[in-house]
Every structure is written in structure tokens, then in C-alpha cells.
Amino acid sequence: MLARSALRSSRTLGAARNGAVHTSKRAASSSSSSADASPFRLNMAGTAATAVAIGSLAWYYHLYGTELHAMTMTEEGLHATKYPWVHKEYTKTFDHQALRRGFQVYREVCSSCHSLSRIPYRSLVGVTHTVDEAKAMAEENEYDSEPNDEGEIEKRPGKLSDYLPNPYKNDEAARAANNGALPPDLSLMVKARHGGCDYIFSLLTGYPEEPPPGVKLPDGLNFNPYFPGTGIAMARVLYNELVEYEDGTPATTSQMAKDVVEFLNWSAEPEMDQRKKMGMKVLVIGTALFALSVWVKRYKWSPIKTRKIAYNPPIQGGKH
Amino acid sequence: MGFFDSISDMLEAALPWSTAEAEAPKEEETKDEESSDKSEEEGSEEKEEEPEEEEEEEEELEDPKEKFEEECKESKACAPAKHHFDECVERVTSADHGKPVDKKHPDEDCVEEFFHLAHCASTCAAPKLWNALK
Numbered sequence: 001m002l003a004r005s006a007l008r009s010s011r012t013l014g015a016a017r018n019g020a021v022h023t024s025k026r027a028a029s030s031s032s033s034s035a036d037a038s039p040f041r042l043n044m045a046g047t048a049a050t051a052v053a054i055g056s057l058a059w060y061y062h063l064y065g066t067e068l069h070a071m072t073m074t075e076e077g078l079h080a081t082k083y084p085w086v087h088k089e090y091t092k093t094f095d096h097q098a099l100r101r102g103f104q105v106y107r108e109v110c111s112s113c114h115s116l117s118r119i120p121y122r123s124l125v126g127v128t129h130t131v132d133e134a135k136a137m138a139e140e141n142e143y144d145s146e147p148n149d150e151g152e153i154e155k156r157p158g159k160l161s162d163y164l165p166n167p168y169k170n171d172e173a174a175r176a177a178n179n180g181a182l183p184p185d186l187s188l189m190v191k192a193r194h195g196g197c198d199y200i201f202s203l204l205t206g207y208p209e210e211p212p213p214g215v216k217l218p219d220g221l222n223f224n225p226y227f228p229g230t231g232i233a234m235a236r237v238l239y240n241e242l243v244e245y246e247d248g249t250p251a252t253t254s255q256m257a258k259d260v261v262e263f264l265n266w267s268a269e270p271e272m273d274q275r276k277k278m279g280m281k282v283l284v285i286g287t288a289l290f291a292l293s294v295w296v297k298r299y300k301w302s303p304i305k306t307r308k309i310a311y312n313p314p315i316q317g318g319k320h
Numbered sequence: 321m322g323f324f325d326s327i328s329d330m331l332e333a334a335l336p337w338s339t340a341e342a343e344a345p346k347e348e349e350t351k352d353e354e355s356s357d358k359s360e361e362e363g364s365e366e367k368e369e370e371p372e373e374e375e376e377e378e379e380e381l382e383d384p385k386e387k388f389e390e391e392c393k394e395s396k397a398c399a400p401a402k403h404h405f406d407e408c409v410e411r412v413t414s415a416d417h418g419k420p421v422d423k424k425h426p427d428e429d430c431v432e433e434f435f436h437l438a439h440c441a442s443t444c445a446a447p448k449l450w451n452a453l454k
Binding site: 073074078079081082083084097098202205206208212213214215216225230240241249250251252253254255258 | 380381382383384385386405408409412413427428429430431432433434435438439442443446447449450453454
């Protein structure tokens with residue numbers, strides 16, 4: 001509001017100055033020298049008005065122009081570093097070997113605290129595991145079956161259509177086991193946080209050996225620069241050689257973090273590979289159709305573009 | 321769907337390149353009842369591809385991220401951030417040891433200095449790290 005009115009006032013001032021120049025010119029040309037229309041005074045008035053306009057703008061900027069930071073840097077958290085993820089490129093798919101390793105990390109490390117409630121065993125088939133492997137994993141867990149004749153609900157081994165089991169019965173149990181902090185579900189975590197993959201990777205690998213001096217955190221919180229507020233209830237979980245990869249990849253902390261993050265990216269958008277392929281198809285078919293339409297247009301217009309309009313003026317009057 | 325599938329199947333057969341195989345062998349297995357021997361084959365194939373990586377394995381694994389970031393912290397580009405952080409550490413820790421506390425900032429911590437240094441180091445290490453990881 002203020003800015004607009006300030007602008008408007010400066011515009012009217014400019015108009016006024018132009019007017020002043022005109023009148024002074026006219027005064028000069030008509031050579032009637034009157035004291036109050038002296039060019040010096042008018043110029044002074046214009047200059048002063050412009051100075052006031054600029055001053056008011058500057059004042060406005062001083063009051064409202066600069067960005068306000070309500071949060072301190074600590075509360076904001078360190079912004080995650082950008083990593084050159086291969087699967088983020090437009091023509092690249094997930095690395096399914098990495099997905100398989102990432103699932104292993106989730107299963108052996110994260111799954112004791114975090115659920116992955118949107119992923120059924122069947123969706124791992126053909127992505128990270130074969131049918132038989134997925135079936136075998138599902139059968140390791142027990143699920144409620146249909147009520148039997150007495151109405152009792154018995155347990156049955158898991159099937160491909162079952163979802164990955166939750167580590168806790170409910171959120172309250174999860175909180176109680178984790179010092180009051182709820183380990184969030186990881187299915188959509190990559191989409192749920194600013195920075196996505198970069199953030200989670202930085203979070204998992206970003207625990208410094210000791211917090212910088214002067215930091216005071218409440219009991220039960222761990223220092224992690226990437227977590228807003230820097231005090232996170234999850235302690236560092238990944239250490240070198242915590243898991244043993246079946247393909248022999250050295251299980252360093254950052255390798256495990258990278259794999260599990262790529263896996264979590266898959267769990268958040270399992271359709272990504274297909275989506276990129278579909279996007280390419282759209283582009284290819286679209287460009288082909290466009291080219292076709294250009295040729296068709298040329299074809300249809302050719303009679304009109306190549307016609308020649310001749311005008312033979314009628315012969316007027318008689319012969320001379 | 322069937323129509324387009326058959327077209328793309330024909331295309332695939334004719335094209336000089338093949339589609340990525342992440343899913344294909346497993347799909348076959350879905351149809352195949354006795355697939356246990358097949359998955360074994362697959363496993364052995366995977367192992368054949370890997371041995372190059374194992375050479376790098378040492379007794380104690382060193383995390384490449386830590387290694388690169390340590391190097392980066394010492395680099396010239398991060399020298400100003402490191403200087404400020406070290407200075408802050410000095411100031412804050414010495415305040416704890418009986419020295420007169422800085423009146424202006426009684427509860428100073430080094431989080432901001434730490435952020436700048438960590439940001440510099442991790443940005444510098446990111447491309448190297450991705451080259452080192454699989």
C-alpha cells in the first residue's frame with residue numbers, strides 16, 4: 001500500500017516538474033519576467049520534492065523492506081548439502097542394486113523403530129527381491145487371520161499381500177519406548193521433508209563426534225546440525241560395518257545412508273521409473289506429431305501459398 | 321494394452337539395445353513355478369560382478385564422507401570458516417575455565433560457526449563422495 005502510494009506521489013511530482021519546465025519555457029519565450037516563476041526557484045522546488053520522494057522510499061524500505069528472520073540459525077537448522085543423486089536425473093532410473101541394499105539397511109537397522117506402513121511385500125517383488133525371497137520374508141511375520149468358527153482371531157504367517165509390520169503396537173507405545181519422541185513412518189519421508197534425499201542423507205551421516213562447545217541440549221536429545229533446532233531424539237544409528245552387504249559392497253556409514261535413502265525415495269515414489277519413461281514417450285510422440293502437423297499444414301496450404309493473383313485492368317475509354 | 325504391448329515387444333526384439341534388466345528375470349519367475357534354482361543362478365551372477373570392489377576393503381573401514389570432509393576443512397576454501405570456528409572454540413572453552421566470561425555474550429555457543437564450517441566442508445566433499453560411493 002505504502003509503496004504504491006509513494007510511487008504514485010513521486011509520479012505526480014515528476015509531472016509537476018515537467019509542468020514547471022514547460023511554464024518556465026513559456027515564460028521565457030513570452031519574455032514576461034515575473035519574479036515567482038523564476039527557473040531557479042522552480043528547479044529548487046522540483047529537486048526538493050524529488051529528494052523527499054526518494055527519502056520516503058528509503059524510509060519505507062528501512063521500515064518494511066528487509067527480510068525478517070524470526071528464527072535463529074540454530075532453530076532453522078543447517079540446510080542440507082546438495083548431492084548429485086543419479087536417480088534424480090531425468091533419464092535415469094533407480095539403481096535397483098542400491099534399492100536392495102537399502103532395503104537391507106532399513107530391515108536390519110531402521111525397522112526396529114520406524115514403520116514403513118505403505119509398503120506391502122508384493123511391491124518389493126521385481127524391484128528388490130524375487131517372489132520367493134519376498135514370500136520367505138513375509139512368512140517370517142505373523143498377522144491376524146480371519147475369525148475362525150468360534151470367532152477367535154488366530155495368527156497366520158504373512159503373505160505377499162501383507163504390509164511390512166510395524167515395530168510398535170501404536171504411536172503411544174512407540175513414544176513410550178523412545179523417550180517420548182515418535183519415530184515417524186518412513187514411507188513418504190523423502191517427500192515430507194525439505195531437501196528430501198539430501199536432508200535424510202545429511203541427517204543420518206551428520207552427527208558430529210561431539211557437539212560444538214557451548215551447546216546445551218536437554219537430556220535425551222542428540223546434536224545434529226541438520227535437524228531444525230539441532231536437538232534430535234534419534235541418536236546416531238549408522239556405523240561402519242553395521243550390516244554386511246550380500247554383494248560385497250563395503251558397508252561404510254555413508255554407503256549405508258546413501259542406499260537407505262535411495263530405498264526410501266523408492267518407497268515414496270515407486271512409480272518414478274515408469275513416470276520418467278512415460279514422460280519420454282510423451283515427448284517423443286509429441287514431437288513426432290508436431291512435425292507431422294507442420295508437414296500437413298504445408299501440404300494443405302500449398303495451393304493457397306502458390307496461387308498467383310493477377311489483375312488485368314479493364315481498358316477504359318476508346319482508343320486514341 | 322495388449323495391442324501396444326505386442327508392438328513394444330516387437331520393437332524390443334528389433335532394437336539393437338535392450339531394456340534394463342532390473343525386473344525382467346524376476347518377472348519370468350512369477351510365471352515359473354520351480355524357480356529356486358534360477359534365483360541361485362542369479363545370486364552367483366551378482367557375485368561374479370563384484371570382486372573389484374572388495375580390493376579396497378581394509379581391516380578398519382574408513383568412512384569416505386568423514387575422510388573427505390576432514391580434508392576439505394583443512395583446504396584453503398574453508399580456511400576462513402575454520403578460523404572462526406577455532407577462535408570461537410577457544411573463546412567459549414576458555415570462558416568455562418575460570419576466565420572472566422564475556423559480558424556481552426554470557427551463553428555463547430559455536431553453533432553458527434560450526435554450521436558455516438560444516439556447510440563449507442560438506443559442499444566441497446559432496447562430488448568426491450559420490451565418486452567414491454557406489
